[in-house]
Amino acid sequence: MSVLLKVENLNKSYPDSAFELQDVSFSIPYGSIVGFIGDNGAGKSTTMGAIIGNLHRNSGSIVMEGLEIDGDHLALKKDVGVVFDTMKLPTSLTIRKLSKVLKHIYKEWDQRLFNEYITMFSLPENQKIGKFSRGMSMKLSMAVALSHNPKLLILDEATAGLDPSGRHDVLEILSKFVKDKTRSVLLSSHITSDIEKIADYLMFIKNGEIILNVSKDKLLNDFAVIECTKEEFEKVEPVAFRKKNELYEVFISDQQVDASTMKRKKFSIDDITLLLMRGERK
Numbered sequence: 588m589s590v591l592l593k594v595e596n597l598n599k600s601y602p603d604s605a606f607e608l609q610d611v612s613f614s615i616p617y618g619s620i621v622g623f624i625g626d627n628g629a630g631k632s633t634t635m636g637a638i639i640g641n642l643h644r645n646s647g648s649i650v651m652e653g654l655e656i657d658g659d660h661l662a663l664k665k666d667v668g669v670v671f672d673t674m675k676l677p678t679s680l681t682i683r684k685l686s687k688v689l690k691h692i693y694k695e696w697d698q699r700l701f702n703e704y705i706t707m708f709s710l711p712e713n714q715k716i717g718k719f720s721r722g723m724s725m726k727l728s729m730a731v732a733l734s735h736n737p738k739l740l741i742l743d744e745a746t747a748g749l750d751p752s753g754r755h756d757v758l759e760i761l762s763k764f765v766k767d768k769t770r771s772v773l774l775s776s777h778i779t780s781d782i783e784k785i786a787d788y789l790m791f792i793k794n795g796e797i798i799l800n801v802s803k804d805k806l807l808n809d810f811a812v813i814e815c816t817k818e819e820f821e822k823v824e825p826v827a828f829r830k831k832n833e834l835y836e837v838f839i840s841d842q843q844v845d846a847s848t849m850k851r852k853k854f855s856i857d858d859i860t861l862l863l864m865r866g867e868r869k
């Protein structure tokens with residue numbers, strides 16, 4: 588399995604905050620969509636900002652297509668399309684004028700593709716961008732990010748604020764984007780149903796630490812949620828658990844389930860997220 592982006596031991600702290608990213612390490616294989624899940628303030632935007640060089644990292648290495656990105660984030664920016672929840676495009680321009688500027692900035696700018704996205708998202712070409720609604724701005728950022736032929740798309744809460752048909756379009760675009768296995772997506776979202784639909788890998792972060800990084804298929808097939816008694820609980824090594832009155836709700840590898848005494852519960856990615864974020868670890 589070859590890797591598009593490899594992040595190793597990424598650490599980042601802020602001068603006026605107790606928060607720290609703690610040795611964040613992960614890889615993004617070619618052709619994959621990685622869903623990045625965590626509570627507010629868990630460290631998703633910090634991780635993404637440190638990767639693209641918007642934030643200074645304390646330590647750690649970032650390797651894109653085998654090339655160490657050490658200070659020279661320009662090399663990375665060419666190959667990475669970014670959509671953050673706050674838009675950073677010039678508000679006084681119209682789409683028409685913006686595309687003329689972008690043509691000069693990006694060597695691989697694809698005007699035909701950009702026009703297609705603008706039509707698909709029904710965005711007005713002659714209205715100033717500053718007057719766009721939040722959803723329209725996100726759609727425009729997405730169109731820009733996709734049209735300079737990036738290898739990696741980094742999307743921070745990009746589907747939040749989109750109407751259902753816009754979200755449907757974006758999810759479809761992302762699935763198509765990775766289909767030929769030469770590109771990948773890192774996507775953070777609180778809408779776990781979106782992630783459940785399209786992600787190949789799920790990466791959970793809590794208090795600046797990656798607590799689980801697993802393929803979606805493995806998560807759904809090789810793990811289980813059970814409800815059990817204290818005696819049964821003491822025999823297992825859970826990933827996470829929550830005490831519910833006298834019983835325990837436990838997230839464990841499926842191998843540990845003793846089918847004669849333990850009952851598997853149906854679970855969704857939302858359930859797992861809640862157990863990982865609110866639950867305890869043994």
Ligand SMILES: Nc1ncnc2c1ncn2[C@@H]1O[C@H](COP(=O)(O)OP(=O)(O)OP(=O)(O)O)[C@@H](O)[C@H]1O
Nearest residue numbers: 601603604606625626627628629630631632633634
């Ligand atoms: N510029 C900053 N200065 C100080 N602390 C910051 C700064 N930016 C973020 N933080 C802190 O870093 C922590 C992680 O924030 P971050 O934005 O990475 O979380 P997140 O997982 O993206 O959250 P959300 O889901 O709310 O977007 C928070 O405690 C936040 O207060």
